Amino acid sequence: MKDGPRRIDSEPGSSRRRSALPLTVVFLALAWCAPAAHAQITGVISGRVTNSQGQPQAVLVRLLDDGDSPVGDTYSDSDGNYSFMNLPSGTYFVVVEVTGYKPFRESVRLDDIAQPRGRAMVVLEPATKEPASGGRTIAGSSSAREVNAKHPLPPLDPKALREFDKGNKEQERGNSQAALEHYQKALKIDPNCYPALNNLGSLFEKQGNHAQARGAFLKAAEINPDDGEAHINLGHLLYEEGQFRSAIDELNRGLQGSPESAAGNFFLGSAYFKLHEAERAEPLLKKACALDPQHMAPAHLQLANLYLQRHDYAAARTQLQAYLQSNPSDPQAPAIKRMLARMDEQEAKSTAQ
Numbered sequence: 001m002k003d004g005p006r007r008i009d010s011e012p013g014s015s016r017r018r019s020a021l022p023l024t025v026v027f028l029a030l031a032w033c034a035p036a037a038h039a040q041i042t043g044v045i046s047g048r049v050t051n052s053q054g055q056p057q058a059v060l061v062r063l064l065d066d067g068d069s070p071v072g073d074t075y076s077d078s079d080g081n082y083s084f085m086n087l088p089s090g091t092y093f094v095v096v097e098v099t100g101y102k103p104f105r106e107s108v109r110l111d112d113i114a115q116p117r118g119r120a121m122v123v124l125e126p127a128t129k130e131p132a133s134g135g136r137t138i139a140g141s142s143s144a145r146e147v148n149a150k151h152p153l154p155p156l157d158p159k160a161l162r163e164f165d166k167g168n169k170e171q172e173r174g175n176s177q178a179a180l181e182h183y184q185k186a187l188k189i190d191p192n193c194y195p196a197l198n199n200l201g202s203l204f205e206k207q208g209n210h211a212q213a214r215g216a217f218l219k220a221a222e223i224n225p226d227d228g229e230a231h232i233n234l235g236h237l238l239y240e241e242g243q244f245r246s247a248i249d250e251l252n253r254g255l256q257g258s259p260e261s262a263a264g265n266f267f268l269g270s271a272y273f274k275l276h277e278a279e280r281a282e283p284l285l286k287k288a289c290a291l292d293p294q295h296m297a298p299a300h301l302q303l304a305n306l307y308l309q310r311h312d313y314a315a316a317r318t319q320l321q322a323y324l325q326s327n328p329s330d331p332q333a334p335a336i337k338r339m340l341a342r343m344d345e346q347e348a349k350s351t352a353q
Contacts, residue, residue, distance in 0.1 A: 043087035043110040049076040049096060049122040056080030057124060058158040059098050066091040070260055075195070076122075077165070078158045088112070094120040098155060102127050160190035167199060176203055194220040198230055205237055213237055228257025232264040235271075244271040262292030266299050278306050289322075297326040313343055 049057045061082045063071040071092065076082040084092075089112045096104040101124040108118035167182030180203045186196040201216030214237060220230035231254030238247035251268040258264060269284030285306070288299040300323040307316035320336050327333065 043089065043112065043116050043118075044083060044085055045087060045092060045094065045108050045110065045118045045120065046081070046083035047094065047120040047122060048080040049082065049124065050080050051101075051124045052126065057098070057122075057155070058161050059096060059124075059155055061122070062095040062097075064093040064095060066093075068093070070258065075156070075161055075164075078162060092118075094122065096122050096124065098124060100127055101125060156193050156195075157190035160186040160193040160196065163189065164193060164196045164199070167196065171199070171203075176206065179203065192223050194223040194227060194230065197223070198227075198233055201233055201237075205233075205240070210237060210241065226257050228254040228259075228261065228264070230254070232258065232261055232267070236263070236267050239267050239271055244274045247271045248275075260291055262288045262296050265291065266296055266302075269299070270302055273302060273306055278309065282306060293326070297323050300326070301332075313347070317343055 045063065049059055049061065051057055056076070056079050058076050058078055058080070060073060061076055062073050063084050065071050071087070072084050074082050074084060087110055089110055092108050092110065094104070094106050094108060104122050104124060106120045106122075108120050110116060110118050163182045163186035167179040167186065170176075170179035170182060180200065183196040183200040183203070186193045187200070197216045197220035201213040201220070204210075204213035204216060214234065217230050217234040217237065220227055221234070224230070231250045233254075235247045235250035235254055238244075238250060248268060248271045251264055251271065255261060255264045255268065265284045266288035269281040269288060272278075272281035272284065282303070285299045285303050288296045289303075300319045304316045304319035304323070307313070307319065317340060320340055323330075324333060324336055324340075330336075
């Protein structure tokens with residue numbers, strides 16, 4: 001073929017919500033789990049977090065798979081309750097690490113048919129004092145932090161978390177301004193409420209206020225250096241500004257803490273693609289598709305663009321068809337269908353010759 005099909009727009013804002021918004025739901029609703037691929041995936045792990053006196057604790061609860069890869073994070077509410085939804089069969093570990101308490105880790109086995117629901121009741125025991133030298137690594141910690149880490153995280157104020165939850169609910173309803181106000185209230189109550197900073201930064205970015213968005217993401221990362229999503233959000237912001245090399249640096253930092261972030265892999269792959277480093281871009285974009293098939297349809301378009309540049313039209317066709325299957329009513333669908341028709345027509349002519 002002399003002239004290949006033109007490029008399809010796969011920019012994040014064109015056909016899906018920005019990465020920061022899935023991240024707002026991801027980390028940032030702090031109740032993210034990988035979306036169910038089939039209706040029968042309905043596994044639930046829930047429980048309650050208390051101290052040794054039975055008092056409820058509002059703390060970060062992590063869920064890991066049997067390979068210690070992160071599956072999701074959530075905060076227990078003011079009554080100590082937490083839950084993870086839409087989990088496939090398998091073995092999971094509920095992990096809680098709070099400064100001043102012994103680390104908690106408990107396995108839960110789910111089976112879609114025999115045992116689709118599991119519970120882990122977290123009781124936090126006061127930590128015994130360790131010698132100052134050589135901090136002990138917490139078993140099962142996805143970030144291999146130490147008990148005497150340089151930047152230990154204090155428990156977040158339950159009142160701030162309630163405002164944070166209200167903000168998430170308003171955002172789900174599409175009330176961005178109301179959500180922003182709740183996140184700001186959360187930060188007035190507890191300036192260290194880094195999940196609110198992440199969501200606030202995402203809203204600022206959506207409004208085009210990049211300076212305030214950058215400040216919020218940087219502050220979140222300063223409070224919690226292990227917060228991979230803060231770096232991913234900042235990397236996304238730099239990507240949108242066309243600072244692709246700087247975006248790559250931040251996204252790589254973010255993926256060290258959140259390696260299973262579909263959005264992080266998507267934007268890192270896209271940044272490499274923008275810099276014409278297709279060999280690095282391709283596996284990252286494929287991983288994004290695999291991690292979150294429901295929301296990562298734009299990765300199929302980016303892969304299609306990559307294959308079109310290589311003149312690998314068969315691979316490009318596969319990616320375009322996958323995109324259409326996920327987004328049949330997308331505004332770009334008619335153009336993609338026309339492109340596929342032209343590709344079929346050119347292939348037929350080539351075969352006839």
